Amino acid sequence: MKVYDAATIRNVALVGHAGSGKTQLASAILFNGGMVNRFGKVDEGTTITDFDEEEVARKHTLSASLCYVEWNKHKVNVVDTPGIGNFFSDARAALQVSEAALVVVDAVAGVMVQTEKAWEAAQELGLPRIIVLNRLDRERASLERSLQALRDACSRTVIPVQLPIGEEKAFRGVVDLVSRKAYVFQTDESGKFAEAAIPAGMAASVESAREALVEMVAEADEALMERFFDAGTLTDDELVAGLRTATTSAKLFPLVCTSAALNIGVQQLLDTIVTTVPSPTERPFGGAVRGDGAVPKADDKAVPCAFVWKTIADPFAGRITMFRVVSGSFKADSTVYNKTKDAQERFGSLQLLQGKTPTTVPEIKAGDLGAVAKLKDTLTSDTLGDKADPTVFSPLKFPEPVLSYAIEPKSRGDEDKISAAMHRLEEEDPTIRYSRDQQTKELLLSGQGQVHIEVTVAKLKRRFGVDVNLKPPRIPYRETIKASTEAHGRHKKQTGGHGQFGDCKIRVEPLSRGSDFEFVDDIFGGSIPRQFIPAVEKGIQDARSRGFLAGYPVVDFRVTLYDGSYHDVDSNELSFKLAGSLAFKDAMSRARPTILEPIMNVEVYAPSDFAGDLMGDLNSRRGRIGGMDTRGAMTIIKAQVPMAEMLTYEQHLTSATGGRGSYHMEYSHYDEVPTQSQAKIIAAAKAERAGVEVEEV
Incomplete structure (x- = not known):
């Protein structure tokens, strides 16, 4: 394999919505470039870039994969990325190491949610974008409808540089608007084509589309605009050069026509990549350097x-x-x-x-x-x-998990295997998280959504031989008090020899949220010997960890130990520990105990048409709407919602928005649970202690 210099390398990321044909396009690129002998098919599970068993089974890309093709003395690196929203972070990473995005759009479905997200991600990086209008051989495929949708959702400067020859099942080739050449393909998926005359019925539409292209290229450059006004048109050389400049500067976004499944238009796409996409020498690497350093240039003689x-x-x-x-x-x-x-x-x-x-x-x-x-x-x-080179790039930004499940091994003794396997998977996928909830003691698997969790579980089993069960996580409720009170705890036991005796008096009072627990020693005069005071605190700590109403830890209160008594012979640490526990329980019965629940900061992203219904749904989940912003055609709803109400939100949002909505959430604070809901939580806790299975409240 030849070692290529930067000037002859092109790095592109295939991005777009799931099912738009990105992986099939990558397969066609490899086949046309002679890198493989067989034209791999997604439906047959024979593509090069979807090699994971789960990808083959689901017929969807789940992880970015790399391939390359040698074309016209250039090396084209192609990163095939997932189109499912749960795995979009891989697409972001691929864009950062590419010089251009190939935004693949289904000519039937048009612009969809991941099309828009991919476009926005490429736009943030200032990347050139080439739209690949794919599946033009399908029923109801439409260049006109897709072009209008792209201009409405993405940019008014999306412009065709090709027109399709034939419609739907009759799609057989493309007309290049720059060269005015027509290419008609064989129907055997071989990719073989012949240069032909532009079909007579297309002559007028070709000239009209070419005039629109010339005008848009001229508008992107002041010198070309003057030339256009003077001459009324541009020469072919001016058009080619102007199109490349406008594309590489992300002022104009060319659209090409393909059917990856039929292998039509793919070689022309490769020509466009080589002639239009900037090389690494022409565009700085997309990563940011920490501090004030500059991004190194793509010079193979420079420091590595x-x-x-x-x-x-x-x-x-x-x-x-x-x-x-x-x-x-x-x-x-x-x-x-x-x-x-x-x-x-x-x-x-x-x-x-x-x-x-x-x-x-x-x-x-x-x-x-x-x-x-x-x-x-x-x-x-x-x-x-090089150690001496100070250049260090900022890390990729990964989203926080939005969905968690409790996982437990199906086989006893596999807990350690789960931990080792999950550590490996976290290295591969920074958007998943494996942790143990310190309160509920559950092992939690957190990710970007239901599909993400399911795929991770499948990897655990297939790669590492660990089979697990999934269940909704227990909500980490807490308990607290709303009133101050005093309480007395006495433990006395006579057994014939040395007895047990511990006696203490405490004062409890509520504290602000997030204060957890304070213990104050206010003993004077030796009513309780110093060596027994830590035992009182330990007894209270043990009791508060087991809760009072529903078995959840008690937080945000202060205990002041102010009096007590002891016996010279019978008092010991155990006796005062038990006395502290009794005093705590006595206090809780009169301090107006209540249950707290975790509240999440939630941001929902969805098309503005859905904003009203989504806000109504969040209100029904006991959410508090905190604001609403508009970004283009999208609305961002900010709210605070109880965690218990968000366990099934992903499924609802997907259904309500047709997959066009997404959300992010993170922990905010704890707040009191409404009285009616508290009764259900307490009843569920009692039933669980009695050995009765109950649904999570």
Whole structure:
């Protein structure tokens, strides 16, 4: 495999909604470039980039994967990304290491929620975007309808550079508006085509579309605009150069026409990528440098520097690190420095990845994407390079989990295996989280949504042999008091020999939220010997951990120990511990105990048409609406909602918005549960203690 220089490399990310044909397009690109002998099909599970068993079974990409093609003396790296919202962070990472986004749009469905999210993510990075209008062979496919939707949702400067020849099942090729050439394809999926005359019935539409293209290219450049006004048009050379400049500067977004399944228009797309997408030498790497440093240029003679954008946890090959060489070059069998972790690493063989299949190369130069196996400390977002070079890139931003499940092993003794396996999966996917709830003692698996959780559980079983059950997590309720009171606790027991005696008096009072617990020693005159006072506190701590109303920890109160008595012979630590526990229970019975629940800060993103219904739903979940913002056609609703009401929110939001809504939530504070709900929580706790299964309240 040839080692390519940065000027001849093109890095593109395939992004868009699930089912738009990104993976099939990647397969067609590889087939047309001669990188594979067989045209892989998503429906048959034979594509290069969807190699995980779960991806094959679901027929959807679940993790970004890398492939490459050699085309017209260039190397085109293609990152195939997930279109399901739960896995969108992989698409963001892929965009950061690419020079352009290929936004794949289904010509039937048009613009969908992940189309818009991908567009926004590329826009944040200032990336050039080429729209690939795919599936033009399908029934009800429409260039006109899709173009209008793209202009409404994404940009008014989306402009076709091709027109389709034939409609729906009759789609057979494309007309290039720049060259005025028509390409008609064979119908055997071979990708073979012939240059032909523009169909007579298309002549007028081709000229009209070309005039619109020329005008839009001219508008993107002042000098070309003057030329256009003077001459009334642009020369072919001016159009080609102006189109490239407008595209690379993200002022104009060309649209090309394809059917990846029929292998139509794919070679023309590759030509567009090579001629229009900027090389790494023409566009700075998309990552930000910590501090005041500048992003290094893609010069293979410069100091080596690389950014890790993805990690794969392979139970056989070990950890596979995928990186972008930002500057310099990296050689096999060399020592590199992890500047993020302040640790030395050893590169073995360097790899170029064709899906899961590696090709060993001696060197990877600036601008290229590569991989290396079995680094000991390096993870996603780390910077690799020379120890003396101060350049360190800021980490990728990953969303916080929005959905949690309690997990328990189906086989006893697998808890340690779960922990080890989840640690590996967290390295691969920073958007999942594995933790133990210190209050409920449950093991929690948290992720971006239902599909994300299900896929993670499937990986646990398939890769690591760990089978788990999922169940809704217990809500970590707490208890507190609303009134001050005094209480007395006495423990006395005579057994014939040394007895037990402990006696204490306490004062309890409520504290502000988040104060947890305070213990004040206010004993004077030796009514309780100093060595027994910690035992009183321990007894109260033990009792408060078991709760009073429903078995949840009691928080936000102060206990003052102010009096008591003891026996010279019978008093001991155990006696005063029991006395403290009795005093606490006595106090709780009169201090107006109540139950607290966790309240979450929630932000819901959805098209503005759904705002009213979504706010009504949040109100029905005992939410408090805190505000509403508008961003283009999207509305952001901010609210505070009890955690107990959010356990099934993802399913509702998906159903209510047709998959176009998303949300983010994080813990805010604890607040009192309404009286009616408290009664249900207490009843459920009593039933659970009695061994009766109850639904989570």
